Amino acid sequence: AQKITQTQPGMFVQEKEAVTLDCTYDTSDQSYGLFWYKQPSSGEMIFLIYQGSYDEQNATEGRYSLNFQKARKSANLVISASQLGDSAMYFCAMREGGIGGFKTIFGAGTRLFVKA
Amino acid sequence: DTGVSQNPRHKITKRGQNVTFRCDPISEHNRLYWYRQTLGQGPEFLTYFQNEAQLEKSRLLSDRFSAERPKGSFSTLEIQRTEQGDSAMYLCAISGENNYGYTFGSGTRLTVV
Numbered sequence: 001a002q003k004i005t006q007t008q009p010g011m012f013v014q015e016k017e018a019v020t021l022d023c024t025y026d027t028s029d030q031s032y033g034l035f036w037y038k039q040p041s042s043g044e045m046i047f048l049i050y051q052g053s054y055d056e057q058n059a060t061e062g063r064y065s066l067n068f069q070k071a072r073k074s075a076n077l078v079i080s081a082s083q084l085g086d087s088a089m090y091f092c093a094m095r096e097g098g099i100g101g102f103k104t105i106f107g108a109g110t111r112l113f114v115k116a
Numbered sequence: 117d118t119g120v121s122q123n124p125r126h127k128i129t130k131r132g133q134n135v136t137f138r139c140d141p142i143s144e145h146n147r148l149y150w151y152r153q154t155l156g157q158g159p160e161f162l163t164y165f166q167n168e169a170q171l172e173k174s175r176l177l178s179d180r181f182s183a184e185r186p187k188g189s190f191s192t193l194e195i196q197r198t199e200q201g202d203s204a205m206y207l208c209a210i211s212g213e214n215n216y217g218y219t220f221g222s223g224t225r226l227t228v229v
Binding site (some may be wrong): 004018032035037042043044045047050062091093102103104105106107108109 | 124147149156157158159160161164166170172205207210216217218219220223225
C-alpha cells in the first residue's frame, strides 16, 4: 500500500540559510510521481515541485529542489536561501501511475519556521 | 485567484443537518478531486471525477456523502446527517492531462456543533 512518512513535525531555520525537509515513501508501483506542496497559515495548498519516478535528474524549481533517492525511497525537499515567507506547513505527496494516475496521498506534513 | 472557487468558505451546522459545498473551476479541467483535511493532518482523498464520471470513491466516503459533477464543470459535495467527526476542511482540486500538480481551491471549513 502507498504510504508517505514525514518524520519532522517542526523545523526551524535561520533566514537566508538552506533547509531540508525529509520525506520517505512506500509503493510497489514502478511508475509514480512525487510532489511537495506548501500550505501557509491562510490555508491554501500550493504546488511546489514534481519528480517522476523515471526522471534521472533531481527536479528544481527556483529555490526549491527535490533530492530524489530512489533506492532509499526518499524525496527530500531542499529550500535554499530561506525567506520569512517560507514559514508554512509543507506536505510531501505521491501519486501512483505518475501524472497519468489520479489519487494522490499526502504525508502528515512538516511545519517550517523561518527565523529573522 | 487560485483557479478554483469554493463556496462557502466557512459553514457551521448543527449535528444531523445536511450541508452542500460547491467547487467551481475557473476554466475547464477534466479531472476534479475532493479531499478532506483535519487539523494537523495532510489532505485525505475522498473522490475523483474524470469529466462528469465519478471514477473513484474512498472508503472514507460513507453513504452519508455524495458528490456530483453534472456537466463536467462545477462539482458539489453533500453530507447528510452531519456528525461532529465530519468537522474538517473540504478541499477541491483540479488537474489537467499534462499538469503535474493539483491546483487547490481555498477550501470549505465545516464545523459541526
